[in-house]
Amino acid sequence: MTLPVGRRAKTTAASPVEHRSFGVMAGADPRSTTCGVDLGTVVDGLPPLVMTPCRASTRSAGLAACGRALARWLLRCAAVLVAVGALCFAMTEALPGDTAQRVAAARYGAENLTTASVEGIRGDLGLDRPWAPRFAVWLGMLFQGDVGVSAVTARPVWTDIGPPLRRTMMLAVIAWPASILFGVVLGVVLARSRAGLAAAQLLGAVAAGLPSYVTGILLGSVFAIALGWLPVAGYGSASHLVLPAITLTLVAGLRLVLVTARAAHDASQHPSIGFARMKGLPETEVAAFHILPLAAPPVIAYAFIGLAFLLEGAAVVETVFAYPGIGSALVDAVLARDVPVIQGATIAIAILVVTANSLADGIARFGVAR
Amino acid sequence: MNPTLNLAPPMPRCVMPTSPAMAVTRRTLFGVVGAGVWMGPARAQDGVLVVVSPWEVRGLDPAQSGYVFLRLSVAETLVRPDTECILRPGLSERWETDADGLTWRFSLQADRYFHDLTPVSAQAVVDCLNTSRATTGNTLRRVPIEAVVAEAGAVVVRLSRPFATLPAYLAASGSIILGPSSYNAQRGVERIVATGPYRVTGMDGRHGIETQAMTPATGNAPAVRRVRYQAVTDGETRARMVEAGDADLAVNLPPVSADRLRRGRAERVVSMPIPRARYVALNLNVAPLDDLRVRQALSLAIDRAGAARAILRNPDAAADRLLPPFLREWRDPAMPPLRTDPDAARRLLREAGWSPGPNGICQRDGRSLSLELFTSANRPELPILAEAMQAQWRDIGIEVRIRLGDSEDIPRIRADGSMQMALIARTYAQIPDPIGSINDDFVSPSPNGWASVGWRSEALENAVQRYTVTADPSERTAARQTIAGVLQAELPVIPHSWYDQVVAFSRRVDPVAIDPFETTYGIPDINWAR
Numbered sequence: 001m002t003l004p005v006g007r008r009a010k011t012t013a014a015s016p017v018e019h020r021s022f023g024v025m026a027g028a029d030p031r032s033t034t035c036g037v038d039l040g041t042v043v044d045g046l047p048p049l050v051m052t053p054c055r056a057s058t059r060s061a062g063l064a065a066c067g068r069a070l071a072r073w074l075l076r077c078a079a080v081l082v083a084v085g086a087l088c089f090a091m092t093e094a095l096p097g098d099t100a101q102r103v104a105a106a107r108y109g110a111e112n113l114t115t116a117s118v119e120g121i122r123g124d125l126g127l128d129r130p131w132a133p134r135f136a137v138w139l140g141m142l143f144q145g146d147v148g149v150s151a152v153t154a155r156p157v158w159t160d161i162g163p164p165l166r167r168t169m170m171l172a173v174i175a176w177p178a179s180i181l182f183g184v185v186l187g188v189v190l191a192r193s194r195a196g197l198a199a200a201q202l203l204g205a206v207a208a209g210l211p212s213y214v215t216g217i218l219l220g221s222v223f224a225i226a227l228g229w230l231p232v233a234g235y236g237s238a239s240h241l242v243l244p245a246i247t248l249t250l251v252a253g254l255r256l257v258l259v260t261a262r263a264a265h266d267a268s269q270h271p272s273i274g275f276a277r278m279k280g281l282p283e284t285e286v287a288a289f290h291i292l293p294l295a296a297p298p299v300i301a302y303a304f305i306g307l308a309f310l311l312e313g314a315a316v317v318e319t320v321f322a323y324p325g326i327g328s329a330l331v332d333a334v335l336a337r338d339v340p341v342i343q344g345a346t347i348a349i350a351i352l353v354v355t356a357n358s359l360a361d362g363i364a365r366f367g368v369a370r
Numbered sequence: 371m372n373p374t375l376n377l378a379p380p381m382p383r384c385v386m387p388t389s390p391a392m393a394v395t396r397r398t399l400f401g402v403v404g405a406g407v408w409m410g411p412a413r414a415q416d417g418v419l420v421v422v423s424p425w426e427v428r429g430l431d432p433a434q435s436g437y438v439f440l441r442l443s444v445a446e447t448l449v450r451p452d453t454e455c456i457l458r459p460g461l462s463e464r465w466e467t468d469a470d471g472l473t474w475r476f477s478l479q480a481d482r483y484f485h486d487l488t489p490v491s492a493q494a495v496v497d498c499l500n501t502s503r504a505t506t507g508n509t510l511r512r513v514p515i516e517a518v519v520a521e522a523g524a525v526v527v528r529l530s531r532p533f534a535t536l537p538a539y540l541a542a543s544g545s546i547i548l549g550p551s552s553y554n555a556q557r558g559v560e561r562i563v564a565t566g567p568y569r570v571t572g573m574d575g576r577h578g579i580e581t582q583a584m585t586p587a588t589g590n591a592p593a594v595r596r597v598r599y600q601a602v603t604d605g606e607t608r609a610r611m612v613e614a615g616d617a618d619l620a621v622n623l624p625p626v627s628a629d630r631l632r633r634g635r636a637e638r639v640v641s642m643p644i645p646r647a648r649y650v651a652l653n654l655n656v657a658p659l660d661d662l663r664v665r666q667a668l669s670l671a672i673d674r675a676g677a678a679r680a681i682l683r684n685p686d687a688a689a690d691r692l693l694p695p696f697l698r699e700w701r702d703p704a705m706p707p708l709r710t711d712p713d714a715a716r717r718l719l720r721e722a723g724w725s726p727g728p729n730g731i732c733q734r735d736g737r738s739l740s741l742e743l744f745t746s747a748n749r750p751e752l753p754i755l756a757e758a759m760q761a762q763w764r765d766i767g768i769e770v771r772i773r774l775g776d777s778e779d780i781p782r783i784r785a786d787g788s789m790q791m792a793l794i795a796r797t798y799a800q801i802p803d804p805i806g807s808i809n810d811d812f813v814s815p816s817p818n819g820w821a822s823v824g825w826r827s828e829a830l831e832n833a834v835q836r837y838t839v840t841a842d843p844s845e846r847t848a849a850r851q852t853i854a855g856v857l858q859a860e861l862p863v864i865p866h867s868w869y870d871q872v873v874a875f876s877r878r879v880d881p882v883a884i885d886p887f888e889t890t891y892g893i894p895d896i897n898w899a900r
Binding site: 096097098101102104105106107108110111112113114116117118120121152153154160163164220224225228231232233234235236319320321322324332335 | 577603604
C-alpha cells in the first residue's frame with residue numbers, strides 16, 4: 001500500500017506496518033529510536049513528515065521499477081545526445097569567423113596559413129556545403145555510434161577525448177566524494193548555532209564569488225612553491241592530482257556547506273529531534289542518525305548538482321594546473337573550432353551529468369525520506 | 371658498421387589501455403587510495419629532464435608538429451642553422467648546385483641510422499621529402515621543386531627556376547627526415563622514427579612526449595638520458611612549474627613571469643632576441659592610411675622605448691626597424707632608424723591636410739581622423755601595448771578605437787576589408803632566413819594573413835626575386851639592403867618591438883645557449899648541475 005505524499009489527513013489510521021519511523025518501534029533500544037513516534041501522523045502546528053515506502057514493493061515490482069528507470073535513463077541519454085550535438089553544431093555555426101581558417105590555424109599554426117591550405121581544409125571537411133546536409137551526415141553517424149574524426153588531428157574523436165575524459169573522471173572520483181564529505185560535515189557542524197549558520201552563508205558567498213582559478217593559484221603558491229610539498233602543475237602521478245582535486249573539492253564543497261547547514265538547521269526544528277535530545281542522546285548521534293536523514297533530500301540533490309559544478313569547474317582548474325582533462329580539451333576544441341571534438345566532449349559531459357541526475361532521482365525516489 | 375643503441379629498458383609510459391573501462395576502474399582505485407604512489411612517468415626529481423612549452427602535438431605530420439620533434443632533438447633536417455643564422459650540414463654532409471641553379475645535390479652523412487636501426491638511405495630521404503611536399507601546409511610547397519630523386523647515394527632536388535634559398539627551406543621543421551617505418555600505407559605519419567640523438571619512447575595524446583637518448587657511435591653520449599616534454603599552454607603556469615621544481619626547462623615565458631623569476635633564486639632565466647616582431651599592419655586601401663605622411667606620423671608618435679621598458683620589461687626590445695639587430699646580414703648601418711617625435715608627427719599630419727579640431731582630434735573636410743586598431747589577446751601583452759599606442763596617437767590628434775579578437779580572425783578581416791590597423795606578432799623564422807616570411811607577406815601573389823593590405827612595391831619584389839635567385843654574396847647583400855630600406859621608408863607595416871625568447875632553467879641543470887631560430891632546445895648539450 002502506498003502512502004499519500006504531502007500533508008496527511010489528521011484522521012489517517014494507517015497500520016504500523018505501513019508506517020515507517022527512523023528506527024524501531026517503542027520498546028526497542030531507546031538509543032536508536034525516535035521514541036516510537038508515528039511520524040506519519042501529523043501534529044497540529046508542526047511540519048509533516050511523509051515517508052516513501054521503498055520496502056512496500058515486491059521484488060518483481062522493484063525489478064520492473066529498475067527497468068523503467070534504466071529505460072528512462074537511456075531515453076534521456078539519447079535525447080541529450082541529439083540535443084547537445086545539435087546545439088553544439090548550431091552554436092559553432094553561429095560563431096563569427098571562418099571555421100576552415102580556425103582549423104587550418106590549429107593544424108599548421110596561425111602564421112603558416114595560406115589560402116591553399118585553408119581552401120584544402122574547407123573542401124576536406126565539407127565546409128563548403130550548406131549546414132543541413134553536414135548535420136544530417138553527423139546525425140546519421142551518431143546513430144551508428146560514430147561521432148566522427150577530429151578536424152584538427154584527423155584522429156577518431158573518441159581516441160582524442162578518451163584519455164582526457166579518463167583523467168577528468170579520475171579527478172572527479174576523488175573530488176566529488178571529498179566535496180560531499182567536506183560539505184556535509186562542515187554544514188552539520190555549522191548548523192548547530194546561529195553564528196555557524198552565518199558562517200555557512202559567508203562560505204556560500206565565497207564559493208559563489210571566488211573564481212576557481214584564484215583558489216588554484218593560491219593553493220599552488222602555498223603547497224607547491226612555498227612549501228614544495230606537491231607539484232604545481234602537470235600530470236602523470238598521484239601527487240599531480242592533489243591540488244586540482246582540493247580545488248575542485250572546495251569549488252563544489254563550499255556550496256554544499258550552505259545547503260547542508262540550512263537543511264540541517266530546518267531538520268533540527270522537527271519535533272522528532274527534540275524527542276531525541278530529550279532522551280539524552282549524544283549530540284553526534286542526534287546529528288548523524290536523526291538530523292542528517294531528515295536533511296538528506298536537498299543535500300543529495302545538491303551533491304549531484306555539485307557534480308555538474310565540478311565538471312564545469314574542471315575546465316578552469318585543468319587549465320590552471322596544466323592537467324589535460326576533458327575541460328581543457330573542450331576549451332582547445334572550441335578555440336580551434338573542432339566541431340566533432342566539441343560535440344563528442346560535450347556529449348560525454350552531458351551523459352555524465354544526466355547519469356548523475358538520474359542517480360539522484362533514483363536515490364530520492366527509492367531510498368530517502370522526502 | 372652497426373649503430374649503437376641504448377638498450378636500457380624504456381621508461382614507464384603513459385600507454386593507452388586496451389580496455390578503457392578497466393583502465394578507468396584501475397586508475398580510479400589507484401587515484402583514491404594511492405596517494406604518494408607513482409602511477410605515471412617520473413617527475414623532475416627522478417633524473418628526467420622535464421621540458422615545458424606551449425606547443426601541443428596536434429598531429430605527427432611534419433607540417434603540423436615537426437618543430438616539436440626538431441626542438442627535442444628527435445628529428446633532424448638535411449641542413450640546419452647555427453646560432454649566427456649560417457646554414458650548416460645536418461643529415462647531409464655537404465651540398466652543391468649546378469651552374470644554372472636548377473639542380474641541387476645533397477650528399478648524406480655516412481653510417482647514419484634511423485631509430486629503428488634501418489640505415490638512412492637517399493631513397494628513404496627522397497620518399498620522406500616527396501611525402502612532405504605533397505602535404506597541405508608544408509613549407510616545402512612554396513619551393514619551385516620539380517622533382518626530388520635519389521642519385522648515386524645523394525638526394526637530388528630539381529627546381530623549375532633558380533631558388534637560392536632552397537637550403538633554408540630544407541632546414542625548416544616541415545622538412546624533418548622520417549624513416550620509412552614512420553608511415554602507413556597511405557603515407558600518413560603513424561609514429562616518429564627519425565635520426566636525432568633522442569628517440570620517442572612514449573606519447574600521451576597531444577600533451578606529452580617521452581624520449582630517451584641514443585648512444586652515439588662516436589663521441590660522448592648526452593648527459594641527459596631521458597626527457598619528458600609537456601605542453602602547458604599557460605605561460606604563467608610554465609613559470610610556476612620551474613619555480614616549484616616541476617620542470618627543468620620552460621620556454622616562451624611571458625615578460626611579467628620572467629621578471630618575477632629573475633628576482634627569485636631557484637632558477638636561471640636566459641633571454642635572447644628572436645626573429646619575431648610586433649608590428650602594426652595596415653590596410654592601405656583605406657584613407658588616410660594610403661598616405662605615407664600619415665603612416666610616418668603614426669610611427670613617429672609611438673614611444674617604443676617606453677613600452678619596451680615598462681610593458682615588455684626589456685629596453686632592448688624597442689624596434690627601430692622591422693628585423694632585430696642580431697640578424698646582422700640584414701642590418702644596414704646606414705639606414706636611418708625609426709624614432710619617436712610627436713612634434714614631427716603633428717607636422718606631417720598638418721602637411722597631409724589634417725589640422726586639430728576643437729576636441730584635439732585632427733579633421734579634414736569635416737571628417738575626423740579616426741581609425742580602428744584590431745589586436746588579439748592570444749599574446750597577452752598586445753592589448754596593453756595597443757592601449758599605450760592609443761594614448762600616444764590621441765596625443766597627436768588621431769583617435770583610435772581598439773577592437774579585441776583572436777589572432778586567427780586577422781586573415782578574415784583582411785579579406786573582407788574591415789581591417790584598418792592590426793597590432794600583431796609575426797615570425798621571421800618560418801625558415802632560417804627572414805626572406806621566407808617577407809616573400810609570403812609582401813611579394814606572394816596570394817599573400818597570407820599577416821601583412822598589410824593594398825601595398826605592393828616593384829623595388830621590393832625585384833630585390834626579393836634577386837635574393838632568391840642569386841648565390842652571389844654581394845648581390846644578396848645588396849638585395850637585403852634594398853628590401854630592408856623599402857620596408858623602412860614606405861612603412862607598409864609599422865614596426866613596434868622585437869620578441870625575446872625567455873627560457874628558465876631549473877637549478878638541476880646548467881643553462882645552455884638559446885637557438886634564436888628555435889630549431890632546438892639544445893638538450894644534447896645540457897648537463898646536470900653539480
